[in-house]
Amino acid sequence: VIGVLVVVLVIAYGVHDVAQTGLNGLSLGSVYALGAVGLTLVYGILKLVNFAHGDFLTFGAYMAFLVSVTWGAPLILGIVFAIAATAALGVAFERIMWGPMRARKAGLLQLLLMSIGLAFLLQNTIQFIWGTQIRDLDVNVTDTVEFLGLRIGRTDLLVIVVGFVTLLAIGLMLRYTLLGKRMRALSDNFDLAETAGVDTSRVVLYTWVFAGGLAGLAGVLAGAVTTVKPQMGFELLLPIFAAVILGGIGDAFGALAGGIVLGLVIEWSTLVIEPRWKISVGFAVLILVLFIRPQGIFGRARAI
């Protein structure tokens, strides 16, 4: 389907425009994909639809802002700090909230509403500390690089490179390392994995480290190409959900691909419709996928 879409767009708008918007789509898509992997792993393993995941992104962006703008350290330190801090945040809430709630056999809605409460708490704590002003990470967004006649912002290029390297690393990790296999096993069938001797509580902790760390990174990247504000995470959350569903909920590889595909589709849509509508394209894709293929574009038809 994607291939046909590209061909049609190329015929209608020319190779240059399609490639140019495609680059923007890759940069947007890597943010979605990084956010989506964590969200889908947490869902798959813990059966938690985490509405606070978007605010993990916001938290990461503000951590980078704190280190690299307020303290004046180089951005790379800010990124590392953001990843570490957001991972720690994920683990902290697992320890004080999600772990105890699972032990009490809390239901789906109960956990869902708790995550919404947590989203309120995180977003407004950030707003309390940093205010509603729109900030930016001190990066050069005007510098562009040209190649093959395409222009791309240096920051966008950096986002694409960092995003893709990380996504590749996660993909390999999930596929080949023992931890990755354990994560996928838990996601497939938690009880069976536990019976088979997997130390589930450790894998759960690592899952939060991953989900938090990747969300933190995604937040910094989103903040670098756009701006940093308290609502940024919540605004990113629904497209990230769309990416998760596109890839089949709970499927980590699917989420990676779903994020990239969604970023591309959203940016390509600006060739056809006015850019101010582009955010609703993400939601339309989400609903369409739910209606036509709720198991995701790569998913097997299972009980949905």
Add this chain to the structure above:
Amino acid sequence: MTPPLGITFEAFTDFGFWTSVGILAGTYTIFTLGLQLNVGFTGIVNFGQAGFMAIGAYTMGILVVKYDWSFWLALPAAVLVAVAFGLLIGLPSLRLRADYFAIATIAAAEIVRITAQNARELTGGNQGLFGFDESWNGVSNSIEGWLESLGWSNPETLFPLFLVVWATALVATVLLYFMQRSPWGRVLRAVREDEDAARALGKNALVYKLQSLSIAATLGALAGFFLALNLNFLNPEEFEPLFTFIGYAVLVLGGLANYWGVAFGAIIMWTILEGTRFIDLPISAEREAAVRFMVVGLVLILLMAFRPQGVFGKKEEMVLGD
């Protein structure tokens, strides 16, 4: 003597303050009754209630302002559009699992809001939509005149709206209460408890869920009308997902599977949200707003952790366990 923290209590004895809190609480009672029917009694997690509210309010506004419809004709038309939208979303997505349905409805509501923001010719976008309330002002004035004839000199301008909102909320609560005790209501609960068993008894679960969603859409649209009349204009910001979540906070405050608890939850919630504006903390207004919602978030977390059935909910009716 100045009270500690500079809290002034004058606001709490001010009739105008309670009228405006009352209108908000009444509007959100109607709004949340729909969620109660869906979540508490049918077991479907509707996260798009703000979208139904938006559809109701905007359809009414657009028909009156842009197409010169009569206000009284636009109201039922707007309810029909909201119900049609509910069926459109519900028909395919109610077959899915609860969590998918939640995400599908919130996405649908966001599409509505973004459309309201961007279709500027029709909705006025962020500038807002004005001028749909002439007919209502006439009614409001005659209620005011009637109140004066009862010997009340100079009543609040918004008091007639307060009366109509709460009359609607009361009627809706009583109706839902009796519908729930009817055979129809018992089937809904059967669907909630065990859909397969309900189906085995020959009940078409999907039809019952769609009916439940349609009623919620109707209540959402009604809440939208009152929101519009209260503000005198429509702005997409009033329909953010935040307001659906406030509805959920109201719902769990009042207790799940209890229609009478909804009004209680709504009054508590809006007294907190509006009343705290008068507490003079030594921080900026922006920070005060943040603290308010931090508290809402914390209340939601603690309620779900320690008393998931809410204040008046019954443990046996806990649908949260699945």
